[in-house]
Amino acid sequence: MSTKAHADHDHHDHKPTGIKRWLFSTNHKDIGTMYLVFSLIMFFIGGSMAMIIRAELFQPGLQFVDPQFYNSMVTVHALVMIFGAIMPAGVGLANWMIPIMIGAPDMALPRMNNMSFWIMPFAFALLLGTFFMEGGAPAGGWTMYPPLVLQTGKAFPFLIFAVHFLGISSIMGAINIIATVFNMRAPGMTLMRLPLFVWTWVITAFLLIASMPVLAGAVTMLLTDKYFGTSFFNAAGGGDPVLFQHIFWFFGHPEVYILILPAFGIISQIIPTFARKPLFGYASMVYATASIAILSFFVWAHHMFTVGLPINGELFFMYATMLIAVPTGVKVFNWVATMWKGAMTFETPMLFALAFVILFTIGGFSGLMLGITPVDFQYHDTYFVVAHFHYVLLTGAVFALMASAYYWLPKWTGHMYDEKLAKIHFWLSAIFANVLFFPQHFLGLAGMPRRIPDYSVQFADFNMVSSLGGFAYGISQLLFVYIVIKCVLGGKKATGQVWEGARGLEWTLSSPPPYHSFTKSPKVTKALMDY
Amino acid sequence: MIKIGGIKRTTVLLTLLTVVMFGFGYALVPLYDVFCEVTGLNGKTARIYGKEASKLVVDKERFVTIQFDSNINGNLAWKLKADQKFLKANPGKFYVATYTVENMINEEIVGQAIPSVTPQIASLYLKKAECFCFKSQVLKPGEKKKLTVRFEIDKDIPKDVESLTLSYTFFRALKDKKRVS
Numbered sequence: 001m002s003t004k005a006h007a008d009h010d011h012h013d014h015k016p017t018g019i020k021r022w023l024f025s026t027n028h029k030d031i032g033t034m035y036l037v038f039s040l041i042m043f044f045i046g047g048s049m050a051m052i053i054r055a056e057l058f059q060p061g062l063q064f065v066d067p068q069f070y071n072s073m074v075t076v077h078a079l080v081m082i083f084g085a086i087m088p089a090g091v092g093l094a095n096w097m098i099p100i101m102i103g104a105p106d107m108a109l110p111r112m113n114n115m116s117f118w119i120m121p122f123a124f125a126l127l128l129g130t131f132f133m134e135g136g137a138p139a140g141g142w143t144m145y146p147p148l149v150l151q152t153g154k155a156f157p158f159l160i161f162a163v164h165f166l167g168i169s170s171i172m173g174a175i176n177i178i179a180t181v182f183n184m185r186a187p188g189m190t191l192m193r194l195p196l197f198v199w200t201w202v203i204t205a206f207l208l209i210a211s212m213p214v215l216a217g218a219v220t221m222l223l224t225d226k227y228f229g230t231s232f233f234n235a236a237g238g239g240d241p242v243l244f245q246h247i248f249w250f251f252g253h254p255e256v257y258i259l260i261l262p263a264f265g266i267i268s269q270i271i272p273t274f275a276r277k278p279l280f281g282y283a284s285m286v287y288a289t290a291s292i293a294i295l296s297f298f299v300w301a302h303h304m305f306t307v308g309l310p311i312n313g314e315l316f317f318m319y320a321t322m323l324i325a326v327p328t329g330v331k332v333f334n335w336v337a338t339m340w341k342g343a344m345t346f347e348t349p350m351l352f353a354l355a356f357v358i359l360f361t362i363g364g365f366s367g368l369m370l371g372i373t374p375v376d377f378q379y380h381d382t383y384f385v386v387a388h389f390h391y392v393l394l395t396g397a398v399f400a401l402m403a404s405a406y407y408w409l410p411k412w413t414g415h416m417y418d419e420k421l422a423k424i425h426f427w428l429s430a431i432f433a434n435v436l437f438f439p440q441h442f443l444g445l446a447g448m449p450r451r452i453p454d455y456s457v458q459f460a461d462f463n464m465v466s467s468l469g470g471f472a473y474g475i476s477q478l479l480f481v482y483i484v485i486k487c488v489l490g491g492k493k494a495t496g497q498v499w500e501g502a503r504g505l506e507w508t509l510s511s512p513p514p515y516h517s518f519t520k521s522p523k524v525t526k527a528l529m530d531y
Numbered sequence: 532m533i534k535i536g537g538i539k540r541t542t543v544l545l546t547l548l549t550v551v552m553f554g555f556g557y558a559l560v561p562l563y564d565v566f567c568e569v570t571g572l573n574g575k576t577a578r579i580y581g582k583e584a585s586k587l588v589v590d591k592e593r594f595v596t597i598q599f600d601s602n603i604n605g606n607l608a609w610k611l612k613a614d615q616k617f618l619k620a621n622p623g624k625f626y627v628a629t630y631t632v633e634n635m636i637n638e639e640i641v642g643q644a645i646p647s648v649t650p651q652i653a654s655l656y657l658k659k660a661e662c663f664c665f666k667s668q669v670l671k672p673g674e675k676k677k678l679t680v681r682f683e684i685d686k687d688i689p690k691d692v693e694s695l696t697l698s699y700t701f702f703r704a705l706k707d708k709k710r711v712s
């Protein structure tokens with residue numbers, strides 16, 4: 001097995017150079033870096049689409065794009081952000097950090113690691129290429145509901161195969177992560193000593209393996225419905241379009257936790273560091289994460305309250321949805337309790353983490369509102385839903401990713417980033433993300449539907465505010481790119497420890513860590529995590 | 532501490548789990564159908580066969596109003612009309628309702644009617660002995676045709692269901708050769 005080969009010859013720190021180093025890389029750090037860079041690029045591609053959406057919504061009426069193109073912007077924006085930006089960023093962090101957090105020389109399956117990365121650019125070439133096809137890019141929404149999605153033009157099979165490839169890539173990544181954590185921990189690194197980031201990723205990986213194949217099945221059924229005469233979702237042939245929604249959301253709700261659990265892990269690393277206290281309630285954090293993951297398979301129909309479920313179904317899914325708020329509440333409580341009486345400092349990672357705790361919780365509350373069946377009949381398919389999922393995804397997942405980038409950049413590059421600029425980036429992001437998304441709550445409550453390029457005039461003011469916030473947020477992210485590049489090129493030398501309050505194996509290595517991380521297994525003791 | 536054998540085993544097990552979950556996605560289809568059949572969700576109507584039909588007892592005390600509705604799916608150039616707006620039915624007795632369908636264009640078309648009943652719970656108790664929806668219908672260019680459905684309302688239909696709607700939607704049949712997807 002290649003891991004063994006690695007372990008044998010990694011004394012001489014040799015590595016391939018040039019393009020080959022990246023194309024054929026089996027090194028967890030190089031692959032992690034590629035994932036992270038890729039996800040940043042996708043973040044900007046998806047972001048440009050969001051700019052087009054907000055430009056069109058700046059005023060009522062149709063100004064810039066035709067409705068069909070608007071719809072494909074909404075559709076592809078979501079697909080790019082979910083599958084191209086947030087998920088690969090999580091996998092990139094896992095690649096970089098998990099081996100050095102558990103004291104392993106590399107990932108368990110380095111060759112598969114290389115493949116799972118290189119599938120991604122290929123899949124997105126398929127997806128983004130559809131913009132140049134007859135009939136345009138997919139425009140039926142990222143949720144791909146039939147029968148609408150079956151009206152997609154030449155792009156249809158490309159959409160389906162892109163989803164297939166992305167699924168395969170993330171399942172391979174997930175298998176790799178579980179195999180690594182289960183089989184390559186350093187002596188003394190017991191399961192209940194694992195850093196929380198590792199724990200949340202193991203659980204995320206199980207979610208991926210359990211849910212992505214179901215999505216693959218659903219889109220395959222769409223494909224055969226369109227081209228091979230099956231009628232899974234075709235009423236004329238005895239099928240039922242609502243069935244698709246059940247299958248899709250059986251995947252879809254676990255998917256939203258795939259996006260957020262690694263973020264929970266990141267925050268659980270950062271807050272103790274800057275509060276200089278061990279994480280409050282470590283074991284309860286692990287159990288809360290696991291229960292969230294299990295529950296996430298029993299709440300899917302809260303996305304479908306309005307399709308005509310029987311009353312008992314509506315009630316079951318309402319109560320199950322409310323139940324998820326309990327372990328989520330445990331987590332938020334533990335984060336706050338960790339800070340309680342801590343010696344806190346407010347470097348940029350901590351600022352993003354604090355903003356995460358507050359803003360993610362706001363998103364959780366709007367989620368609770370949506371989970372109440374009778375009121376969801378009003379909120380469903382309005383901007384209230386858009387506000388909800390952007391609070392949990394942008395000020396939630398993306399803020400956590402930003403926090404992690406600042407937290408680990410010194411470890412990755414060996415240089416400190418520019419703290420002053422980073423703080424400016426934080427404040428711009430935090431302020432304008434709220435200007436962007438908070439008014440959308442009001443728009444939704446007032447009845448503005450989502451996925452529509454035009455709206456009636458009473459929604460004009462809040463939309464203009466939201467668009468201005470959007471442009472400002474978008475532009476501020478360029479600052480992030482500048483800060484990252486500046487940090488890669490140079491800056492104050494970072495020590496191995498980097499942050500005074502940081503604990504864990506990764507901080508015992510130099511910054512940047514050697515090409516092959518732990519050539520000899522470190523001994524892990526309880527003292528490693530003590531303050 | 533690298534457990535090479537462990538890595539192999541974990542990988543194989545997880546790959547297996549992936550395959551199982553892919554299968555589970557497909558298993559949801561029959562599960563859903565069974566679930567709908569048992570609960571009457573989906574509004575798919577029930578059937579009644581000879582043996583059961585001969586044992587029916589008519590409940591003269593009770594009337595259930597049945598309203599008839601008709602729809603044509605997007606890409607089918609037909610016209611469908613119920614010949615009666617509604618019908619008052621005693622549970623346990625057979626009734627015949629008719630529809631008129633007409634092909635509006637100069638082309639032979641195969642259509643398939645899909646029934647649906649609301650409230651959904653009532654679909655379990657509307658039992659058909661004969662229906663034009665049991666097989667597809669072929670209409671010659673411009674042809675007009677009477678369609679019949681023979682059914683009874685089961686005597687166990689919940690007391691609070693005083694009226695129900697039987698709706699048909701005609702789709703262009705899947706086996707119609709010139710069907711545009």
Ligand code: HEM
Binds near residue numbers: 257259325370380
């Ligand atoms: C307390 C936890 C949460 C609850 C109770 C909750 C509840 C809901 C409900 C009921 C809906 C459906 C609204 C509708 O369409 O009418 C919804 C939509 C959504 N939620 Fe959440 N949610 C929670 C957390 C999250 C998290 C953590 C994420 C992602 C990180 C998330 C992402 C989404 C997305 C993306 C949608 C919209 C899907 C779509 O229709 O396109 N939610 N949520």
Ligand SMILES: [Cu+2]
Binds near residue numbers: 256299300302
């Ligand atoms: Cu959900």
